[in-house]
Amino acid sequence: MDNNSKVRVRFAPSPTGYLHLGSLRTALFNYLFARHNKGKFILRIEDTDQSRKVEGAVENLINVLKTMGLDYDEGPDVGGDYGPYFQSERLEIYKKYCSGLLEKGYAYYAFETEQELDEMRRVQQMQGRQTMYNRRARHLTENEVKEKLASGVPYVVRLKVPLDTEIKFTDIIRGNVKIETNLIDDQVLLKSDGYPTYHLANVIDDHLMGITHIIRGEEWLTSVPKHIILYNAFGWDVPKMAHVPLILNPDKTKLSKRQSDVATEDYLKKGFLKEALVNFMALLGWNPGEGESREIFSKEELIRLFSIERVNSAGAVFNIEKLNWMNSEYIKNYDLEKLVDLSIPYLNKGGIDTSDLVKTKRVVFAIRNYISKLDEAPQQARVYYKNDSLNDEQKKIIGNETSKRVLSLLISKLESLLEINADNFKPLLSEVQKESGVKGKDLFMPVRLALTSEEHGPELGLIAYVLGKNEVLNRLKTFQK
RNA sequence: GGCGCAUUGGUGUAAUUGGUUAACACGCCGCCCUCUCAAGGCGGAAAGUACGGGUUCGAUCCCCGUAUGCGCUGCCA
Numbered sequence: 001m002d003n004n005s006k007v008r009v010r011f012a013p014s015p016t017g018y019l020h021l022g023s024l025r026t027a028l029f030n031y032l033f034a035r036h037n038k039g040k041f042i043l044r045i046e047d048t049d050q051s052r053k054v055e056g057a058v059e060n061l062i063n064v065l066k067t068m069g070l071d072y073d074e075g076p077d078v079g080g081d082y083g084p085y086f087q088s089e090r091l092e093i094y095k096k097y098c099s100g101l102l103e104k105g106y107a108y109y110a111f112e113t114e115q116e117l118d119e120m121r122r123v124q125q126m127q128g129r130q131t132m133y134n135r136r137a138r139h140l141t142e143n144e145v146k147e148k149l150a151s152g153v154p155y156v157v158r159l160k161v162p163l164d165t166e167i168k169f170t171d172i173i174r175g176n177v178k179i180e181t182n183l184i185d186d187q188v189l190l191k192s193d194g195y196p197t198y199h200l201a202n203v204i205d206d207h208l209m210g211i212t213h214i215i216r217g218e219e220w221l222t223s224v225p226k227h228i229i230l231y232n233a234f235g236w237d238v239p240k241m242a243h244v245p246l247i248l249n250p251d252k253t254k255l256s257k258r259q260s261d262v263a264t265e266d267y268l269k270k271g272f273l274k275e276a277l278v279n280f281m282a283l284l285g286w287n288p289g290e291g292e293s294r295e296i297f298s299k300e301e302l303i304r305l306f307s308i309e310r311v312n313s314a315g316a317v318f319n320i321e322k323l324n325w326m327n328s329e330y331i332k333n334y335d336l337e338k339l340v341d342l343s344i345p346y347l348n349k350g351g352i353d354t355s356d357l358v359k360t361k362r363v364v365f366a367i368r369n370y371i372s373k374l375d376e377a378p379q380q381a382r383v384y385y386k387n388d389s390l391n392d393e394q395k396k397i398i399g400n401e402t403s404k405r406v407l408s409l410l411i412s413k414l415e416s417l418l419e420i421n422a423d424n425f426k427p428l429l430s431e432v433q434k435e436s437g438v439k440g441k442d443l444f445m446p447v448r449l450a451l452t453s454e455e456h457g458p459e460l461g462l463i464a465y466v467l468g469k470n471e472v473l474n475r476l477k478t479f480q481k
Numbered sequence: 482g483g484c485g486c487a488u489u490g491g492u493g494u495a496a497u498u499g500g501u502u503a504a505c506a507c508g509c510c511g512c513c514c515u516c517u518c519a520a521g522g523c524g525g526a527a528a529g530u531a532c533g534g535g536u537u538c539g540a541u542c543c544c545c546g547u548a549u550g551c552g553c554u555g556c557c558a
Contacts, residue, residue, distance in 0.1 A: 191556040222553040322507040444516035
């Protein structure tokens with residue numbers, strides 16, 4: 001990487017109300033790139049569409065980024081030397097630079113109404129021609145423009161795209177791209193409500209904020225020429241660019257609400273761990289290569305290994321099965337205390353009383369191998385809290401002679417045991433087996449029924465450990481007589 | 482329709498500068514472990530690299546075309 005200038009990258013979402021998984025990954029790639037290069041990661045809110053304002057969207061966005069651990073160096077709530085970081089608070093800046101473009105003839109006023117433009121498009125469509133602004137306001141005389149402005153007719157400012165040439169650029173991920181300028185629309189830069197469009201605001205802000213690398217979604221690739229025209233008009237350097245591929249549904253269409261959850265919040269809510277989510281999203285479209293076959297990486301490792309050049313250029317299907325697997329790997333290996341803290345809300349929500357912290361901890365220890373995400377915790381934990389009566393079939397099993405022999409033998413052995421831990425209950429059963437000659441199902445099922453009133457469940461050692469010596473004895477004794 | 486981008490097993494990916502029996506992981510199947518359910522261990526099926534042409538002694542890798550998918554084609558971002 002070139003270290004001449006300090007790396008500065010930005011994540012520039014428009015606040016739509018939730019953080020789309022695709023945006024999450026774009027943010028993550030920006031973050032990893034910045035941290036890898038010891039640069040700055042900036043959050044900028046692109047709220048220039050007044051009609052799409054969503055209450056509380058920014059707060060939510062910031063919240064999710066923070067819980068995901070994607071901390072930024074500059075942004076709305078943390079400040080920085082290049083603010084403000086809300087585009088809606090930078091209107092004067094855009095106007096100023098836009099006037100500059102107007103003066104130098106790189107942009108022009110246009111006065112069509114939306115209805116007129118719709119009509120223009122409709123006609124073009126009917127004629128099978130490309131739909132784009134016909135650039136007619138370019139030919140307005142100076143006086144015509146003056147008159148219209150003076151009379152207060154609403155106007156927009158449009159980019160005067162240079163005709164009959166080609167714009168070439170190099171994308172870090174995709175290589176060289178070129179587009180004929182005649183196919184590029186005279187994009188609106190300043191809307192009639194005085195707000196800039198994405199194209200104008202984005203170019204000005206990226207320059208003013210000293211952005212060195214633009215890492216963003218693939219959907220922006222075809223707008224790059226417009227941006228380059230703007231950079232040239234302003235006389236500014238064009239930042240390096242990397243357009244990351246889309247995340248797809250299983251049928252390879254763009255990831256959509258119709259086919260799966262798309263909001264990062266939804267996955268967090270279901271009990272995917274942020275570490276697993278980060279790990280998984282990083283590997284969706286990127287990998288460290290060089291014969292690396294591991295797939296579990298901490299954030300620190302990802303930072304160390306990440307390089308934007310190794311991001312894939314094709315879209316990647318979001319494979320929930322693999323996320324499930326990865327999340328279960330994290331759950332299995334997570335710090336137990338922390339996992340307990342994270343699990344408690346889920347257990348409570350499932351109606352499980354967690355006030356006995358010692359037991360709760362044992363329960364979490366016991367279920368961690370059985371769940372792939374936290375919202376499965378209550379269902380797996382339930383068995384450790386139940387004390388139902390047995391049905392007739394089960395009573396028959398537990399009431400027979402061998403079962404009684406097993407239970408009494410086990411009770412006597414248990415009584416001499418100080419405390420049950422995760423490993424010392426199973427050996428007890430082996431002893432019972434040796435001494436009684438009872439083995440297999442005949443040995444285990446009465447114990448299982450006595451302890452859980454279920455024929456299926458986790459291994460008995462775990463169950464005994466979770467219930468504790470007293471409770472185990474109580475339950476066994478109920479069925480001894 | 483036009484323009485742009487993409488294309489390795491079902492999915493995510495790997496394959497030093499073109500030379501490999503095309504590798505790994507998820508998922509799937511089977512076996513082992515086992516009272517059951519997971520976990521774990523072992524093994525298997527699964528792509529000849531979208532298709533068709535080139536270039537080359539040799540192409541997953543370079544070039545062209547076709548197909549397919551996606552993106553853009555807004556006073557949305």
